[in-house]
Amino acid sequence: MAVEDEMKANVFDTANNSLSNHQREELPYIHKVGVPPKQSLFKEFKSRVKETFFADDPLRPFKDQTRARKFLLGLQTIFPILQWGRDYNFTKLKGDLIAGLTIASLCIPQDIGYAKLANLDPQYGLYSSFVPPLIYAFMGSSRDIAIGPVAVVSLLLGSMLQDEIDHEHHIEEYRRLAFTATFFAGITQAALGFLRLGFLIDFLSHAAIVGFMGGAAITIALQQLKGFLGIQKFTKKTDIVSVMRSVFSAAHHGWNWQTILIGAGFLVFLLFTKQLGKKKKSLFWVAAIAPLISVVLSTLIVYLTHAEKHGVQIVKNIKKGINPSSVRQIYFTGDYVAKGFKIGAVAGMIALTEATAIGRTFASMKDYELDGNKEMVALGAMNIVGSMTSCYVATGSFSRSAVNYMAGCHTAVSNIVMSCVVLLTLELITPLFKYTPNAILSAIIISAVIGLIDFEAAILIWKIDKFDFIACMGAFFGVIFASVEIGLLIAVAISFAKVLLQVTRPRIAILGRLPRTTVYRNIEQYPEATKIPGVLIVRVDSAIYFSNSNYVKDRITRWLIDEEEQLQAKGLPRIEFLIVDMSPVTDIDTSGIHAIEQLCRSLKKKDIQLILANPGPAVIDKLHASAITELIGEQHIFLTVGDAVFTCAPKVVDEF
Template sequence: MGQASRHASERTGSSWLARVSPFVASLRGYDSTRLKKDLVGALTVTALHIPEGMAYAQLAGLPPQAALYSTPAALALYALFGSSRQLIVAVSASVSVLSAATVGAMAQQGSPRFVALTAALALMAGAVAALAGVLKLGRIAQFFSASVLSGFVFGLALIIAIKQVPKILGIEGAKGGFFERLGFIFTHLGQTHVLTLIVGAASIAALLLLGRLSKRIPAALAVLVLGIVVSAVLHLDAKGVAIVGPIPSGLVSPQLPHGVGLKDLLGLLPGACGIALVAFAEAIGPARMFAAKHGYEVDPNRELVGLGAANLGGGLFRGFGMGCSLSKSAANDQAGSTTQVASLVTAGLTLLVALFLTGLFRALPEATLGAIVVVAILGMMDVKELVRLFHLRRGDFLGAGVALLGVLAFDVLPGLLIAVGVSLFLTVYRASQPRMSELGRVPGTLDLAATHREASAITLPGLHVFRPEEGLFFANATSLRDEVLTRVRDADVPVREVLLDLELTDDLDVPAADMLAGLHEDLSHRGITLALARVHRPTWRMLERTGVLAKVGPEHIYPQVAAGVEAWMAHHESQAWQEWRLIRDGLYLLRSRVDEAGAGLHGEERHRQEDLLVRLDEADRRMRELLNHLPHAPSGDDDPRGTRH
């Protein structure tokens, strides 16, 4: 093989690897400076990940070591297949609670079956996300209202917090939904273990204080270490304070969960879809923000594949569902991380902890773990965002409120379905509204503008030019037809032609095409012509295949709206002052072009140009006289161009 062929083969292989793994492309130009920044980012993320991972494992209903076993694979797989260079995909509070809620309905927490179903759920969530990425369904995120999801996340944060309160109070944990747990806590406050409450409250205070003092201090790790030291020195377990206890060291081998049948998988499917959706929804926003900040692109479909790979890795190592960690991603970015190497190093450091350092966590108080979770999810309770929605748009606030209350009243999975349902309802409802503008000519120009935005825009009597402000499709077709007929019926001057500007309709489905056919018939019965302008090629083909083109007539389809207006004027005898003003403004614009073109002319050509200008001025003078004698015509003082001569 020649050298040129060898280089071509290497380029092809590199290109193939870059398509499969965005990580390869991020390593171009990698040097020691970037490595140093990535190592700092990895150490920062590890300091946050160890305590939060152990706490979130308990949120998912698993022992703390489950996070140490499963997250290294998740971190490494997302680093290889995800497209964001700063995002940290590992444990997630929202995904952990979704996992516990799904599996808790099918098995007793703490049982081997619960562990097996949790791993199966992570595997299914990974498969769902990866398949969605392969099928290029990343754009589905735009159909879910960020306002509604903010309400869902707020409600989820409240559920997470209420589950940690018994640990901090040292009382028995309640079961049931949010309000049942809240009622249980209030009725059992008298059983509060004072020393446990002191440990939990002190942990929360230390976390908040350290967070305010410096963003560089890993507050969660510092409080975790402090909690372990105090607990060991004072023997808090002997005084009634619950501790984590012995944590097995080592690793588990990758394996498929045992004893999970087809019926179980069907029962887990809604939760798997929910985890895939929530993980993607909370990841895509930060991923795009980091990409914009550092000047690269993220691919939503790649993000789905990366999240799917992370969940598959977590499930294979008997773990739980994985998602985006906002706090660790932000810390990773602030530390200066430039590539996914930070995630790979974090995975390695977590493996070292799982192999050799689990014994250090034996004396850790459960109240401290609960405090770490509560402080970590405070950012999910975005009160300012809800207040902003309330002041800006009550509809968005209502959607967020419905999602929030749905989570609290019906638990996580039904709440997720409510949030998704509200988002889809708002999408369909807004799409079904007839958003249509009537176009008129801006005085002094031949430009068209929406009459509700440009008050001076002039319309031609008998001709209505409408532009749908979004593409025509089945959801808005009927309402748009009704709106056109209503405006035609309520017009002050009898309408003789309706010209539809279809610029925003890139494609046309069958129901929308049928609507145009029906609209043509409705208008024809009223003696009104239907014309179309700016019809894109896919729309033209659909009109042709459905027979609408033959009904409307190719002679009534125009490349530009202006061409349709000109055709209207040419085929109708009655010319109102609006039409004469259009002709006069056209003459004025022609005169301006002739004047500009004559700047460099000399001799005979200059004389011809001056003669043409004189004739155009004479035509303009006659037009002004005509306009002054037409009924309802504005006076010359109303001319927005003012005096030109």
């Protein structure tokens, strides 16, 4: 301690000799940068792993508890219904019952249409709104999310499966691959939750998701032109060029005016009710039951007029009964296992992204916490069980969740109510859908996906970040002009490119002193900030790694050369000190240390002293470990930029 105090005193005395009385009052003591205590490699690794994967400390509730209590808490962790179910009452049941019936009226017609998007028979859409919501109700932590098939995932799954197996000529193999993909989608989701790797889905940026969803919405709407126009032969591709070519080639003989009349009439009705629900929140239920009303009315019209005999395509028979077992239909061996895993992993990640975004949105609106890892495990479990009960990938639906929220749901019991209604539909009502025209299903899907096109979000992205807008448009046009998979790949690639660009080319700023303060800020942001004669102050706004260390060194060197040339041209004193503010530098690796060493040696040849200000604990620890502090000099590492400037140029600072 004596040596340390003496060192501090020496540093202070050096500065104090040339300080004015006013400065002595302002700077009574210059603190030395603290060095964190050394940790063993095991403790450091353990700390890093805990911070990365267990930042929320999931084991905290189990500490100092009896075995019975730990067992109960463990069950509540896996099945949150055991926790909130204790406070369940009749008031909540009434709200959940109304919400469940409302979303059931919306989901039944949607499920039949979404199954067609996935190139599956209509009953598989209903199956996927029966078993998965039941599993989620017991394991999920969101109170508002409504579970079932969704348009984007259905289209993605259908297009990727179609690339492997033709659904028209190999129906059985296609269906088996769909169940296999659903199984691996669940495995992927559950694994991310168990391993606490949910941060991986954050690599799909908000901008990329906005573009992807918008492109997928247009692609889905274009795919519905087959049913909407009554076209018999339609392209299996999803890009806009192929679809429009198929539409116009069938214009002379393939369109059916009765089908168009039914589809257009009910589409106007659906859009009107949706707009009515938006303007008057109390009438949200009108938009919610409009699809079911449309199905009932259109089915009656077709049945009474026998429009199916005049070219109007109908659903025909929907298989009656609850979900049959599909355990033996999943591919666990053979060539299709790898294909199922690839398709399932992609579909599972997209489904997870959509469900997470929906869950977080409604959780923030009702001000409660949502455990992301529990959500992933719940979604994974329901898809694993679903794959064994003839379901395809299910996730949270935004339209149904919004209706669920506005209908006054209190808990996930609304999903149980919805499942019960779907059960009754499968057991009793499916024969009544025989005369339902495909046009009405197309109209329902078109009206549902229009809401996925978020123009306001795209405009806001353009205003905030042009690079984000490029990612948004890249995903959008990739989906429209290529395929859903290509659009997704472009979205991920551009998002990664943005991260890499920010890492390899970090922001570096020149700092100046704000008048009548000891605060130093970016001179571009604060034009009134003035430079200190003889001192160049720069700030590195990033960790210094192998990917950017040379850029940081070269950028600082170029600024130094430019500054010296300007000073020389004006006949002003040369630069004697280069101060690097390292406050934002969270970490540094060996390449970064080497870059600082090279910079220090280069500056010494020019008789310029390198000074570091406020290096963080990880940085100062590595600086000491590399012995670079001896090259720079312990006395040239300061707690703040102000301390460094006061010590280096006290007379100049006094004049300011």
